[in-house]
Amino acid sequence: MSAPQPVIVTDEPATGSGSGGPRAESPAPAALPARAKRRGRRVPLLLIVPTLALLVVALGYPVCWQLATSFKHFGMLQQFGQPPEWVGLDNYKAIVTDPDLWAVVARSIAFCLVSALTTVAIGGGLALLMQAVGRVTRIILQLALLLAWAMPVVASMTVWVWLVDWRRGLLNWLLVRLGVDAEGHNWLAEPLSFFVVAAVIVVWMSVPFVALSIYAGLTQVSTEVLEAAQIDGAGGWQRLRYIIVPLIAPVLSIVLLLQLIWDLRVFTQIKILQDAGGVANETDLLGTFVYRLGTGAGDFGTASAVSVFMLALTVALSWYYVRSIMKEES
Amino acid sequence: MRAKTVRTGLLTALAIVLALAWAFPVYWMVNSSLLPNVALQSTTPTFLPFGGSFDNFRAVISDPGFLSAIGISLAVTLTTVAAALFIAFLGALAISRFRFRGRRSFILALLLIQMLPAEGLFIAQYKMMSSLGLLNNVIGLAILYTAAVVPFTVWMLRGFVAGVPVELEEAAMVDGLSRTQAFLRITFPLLAPGLVASGVYAFLQAWNEFTVALVVMTEQQARTLPLWLRGFVQASATRETDWGQVMAASTLVAVPVIIFFLVVQGRMSSGLVGGAVKG
CATH class of the missing domain: 1.10.3720.10 (MetI-like)
Known part of the structure; x- marks a missing residue:
């Protein structure tokens, strides 16, 4: 229960429905082979119809609407019922040229890079640590990570908001004890300290998955190879750099990629920190920005353009991930 | 040999500290949920829920x-x-x-x-x-x-x-x-x-x-x-x-x-x- 179980879902391609032909065929060879064959072709398509229908309605339609809307202008008049006008690429031009929009995009990318890289670095460090310590210590560490990972986002956010609360938060109390003049300091009021708090929270939430995944990868590195390298005189750092890292590169790249994708879309943490006192227009990232533009200001054109940009970036990042997963499939 | 024991000891200590750091917010949530408002609003935090009660839970439910x-x-x-x-x-x-x-x-x-x-x-x-x-x-x-x-x-x-x-x-x-x-x-x-x-x-x-x-x-x-x-x-x-x-x-x-x-x-x-x- 405490240790991650790395290979449960991944099925060996050899078992199950291995060899080519449609599986629905009746084993009785004499009975109507033609009909069975036709049915064999139709059954799987019928089976995926519900999935397809649902995805088209709940995701496909919104994506198309969004794509169309991103080329339209919504302003004052549209709020009173005028149909929006087509403006071509204007909304996209604004993302690149409008300093406010550009600031949001740049902030999001910077936040995403910093959080994701920190998460993977700390996660990797924890994974190495788990390997270096004894069994009991390792299980304690794994349980602590699982506990943090299992927490519902909003529940952990309430705790964090309270920890950094400027009136009676534990953080300020601790800092005052350490001799920092933090009495009554509101960390969420300034953008920089706001993002530091947000990044700490995001890293805290994301590290467990990364650490446990990398640890699962580390357990696959054969000890013989490491011992051989040690006998040949490779030091700890050299073994890490030239043997361990290359061997677990697939896991490292996948968790980094997932982390980049997830940190780009970070919304809940930012939104709740804003609710707790952050200045919205100085602390917006892509998600909260789209939210404010769309549901707040009714500027669906720009909101859609930013969303499409976000989707495109995610799909581009996901492509490599999906391809590497697909390799397992075939 | 001594150096190795010291190193393992340090790493174990580090692991325990990090485990505490990751579990702390969860602990803090449960701890505070059991404490009365008087304790929570005092200038000194209360780290253990001694004398706590389920009053907060009753109020929420x-x-x-x-x-x-x-x-x-x-x-x-x-x-x-x-x-x-x-x-x-x-x-x-x-x-x-x-x-x-x-x-x-x-x-x-x-x-x-x-x-x-x-x-x-x-x-x-x-x-x-x-x-x-x-x-x-x-x-x-x-x-x-x-x-x-x-x-x-x-x-x-x-x-x-x-x-x-x-x-x-x-x-x-x-x-x-x-x-x-x-x-x-x-x-x-x-x-x-x-x-x-x-x-x-x-x-x-x-x-x-x-x-x-x-x-x-x-x-x-x-x-x-x-x-x-x-x-x-x-x-x-x-x-x-x-x-x-x-x-x-x-x-x-x-x-x-x-x-x-x-x-x-x-x-x-x-x-x-x-x-x-x-x-």
């Missing part, structure tokens, strides 16, 4: 907002779990039991869709729901949630379906069962663990979801549990908050989730990392 939120959350979550399992099960059967044209593209599409951020779609979903009159509607939210969890659920179930050899089913059919009977009596029971794991996955996603709920459930009476919890945080921006109650509320939301999570964690993460950690 009798809050009408909580009861309504838990009702909505349960309705949305259970609908999502049922719908997602049914739809995803059919999809998983298709991709693991049949080889058909478009199978690869279907899987590719599922995996890509699974990565789409709700944050890049919620404005369009909001407009769609509002034009369908499904804002603040349990079914409306459940449809969006089901669509969000189905791709990964298909992917997760597919492994379980493929794990049951077709030969078993065929053997049963040779012994005289019909295809349907063979499926219901042989394959289905073997799939139960997979269905439970996938169901729990869908449950956790729907139960914890915040973003889409925030956009689609705009009215006070339609709030799900995460939205209701967020209400407390919002209030804390302007006035002194009853943190004991907030923490009790958070604990109530978190405990079932933590238990469920520990049950399925291994399966979920291996689904995400795929074969990258395969030996």
Whole structure:
């Protein structure tokens, strides 16, 4: 229960429905082979119809609407019922040229890079640590990570908001004890300290998955190879750099990629920190920005353009991930 | 030899400190939920819940907002779990039991869709729901949630379906069962663990979801549990908050989730990392 179980879902391609032909065929060879064959072709398509229908309605339609809307202008008049006008690429031009929009995009990318890289670095460090310590210590560490990972986002956010609360938060109390003049300091009021708090929270939430995944990868590195390298005189750092890292590169790249994708879309943490006192227009990232533009200001054109940009970036990042997963499939 | 012992000792100490750091917020939540407001509002924090009580929990449970939120959350979550399992099960059967044209593209599409951020779609979903009159509607939210969890659920179930050899089913059919009977009596029971794991996955996603709920459930009476919890945080921006109650509320939301999570964690993460950690 405490240790991650790395290979449960991944099925060996050899078992199950291995060899080519449609599986629905009746084993009785004499009975109507033609009909069975036709049915064999139709059954799987019928089976995926519900999935397809649902995805088209709940995701496909919104994506198309969004794509169309991103080329339209919504302003004052549209709020009173005028149909929006087509403006071509204007909304996209604004993302690149409008300093406010550009600031949001740049902030999001910077936040995403910093959080994701920190998460993977700390996660990797924890994974190495788990390997270096004894069994009991390792299980304690794994349980602590699982506990943090299992927490519902909003529940952990309430705790964090309270920890950094400027009136009676534990953080300020601790800092005052350490001799920092933090009495009554509101960390969420300034953008920089706001993002530091947000990044700490995001890293805290994301590290467990990364650490446990990398640890699962580390357990696959054969000890013989490491011992051989040690006998040949490779030091700890050299073994890490030239043997361990290359061997677990697939896991490292996948968790980094997932982390980049997830940190780009970070919304809940930012939104709740804003609710707790952050200045919205100085602390917006892509998600909260789209939210404010769309549901707040009714500027669906720009909101859609930013969303499409976000989707495109995610799909581009996901492509490599999906391809590497697909390799397992075939 | 001495140096090595010292090194192991230091690393163990470091590991324990980090474990405490990661578990601390969770501990702090439970600790504060048991303390009276007097203790929480004093200038010195109380680190152990001595003399604590369940008063905060009692106050939360009798809050009408909580009861309504838990009702909505349960309705949305259970609908999502049922719908997602049914739809995803059919999809998983298709991709693991049949080889058909478009199978690869279907899987590719599922995996890509699974990565789409709700944050890049919620404005369009909001407009769609509002034009369908499904804002603040349990079914409306459940449809969006089901669509969000189905791709990964298909992917997760597919492994379980493929794990049951077709030969078993065929053997049963040779012994005289019909295809349907063979499926219901042989394959289905073997799939139960997979269905439970996938169901729990869908449950956790729907139960914890915040973003889409925030956009689609705009009215006070339609709030799900995460939205209701967020209400407390919002209030804390302007006035002194009853943190004991907030923490009790958070604990109530978190405990079932933590238990469920520990049950399925291994399966979920291996689904995400795929074969990258395969030996």
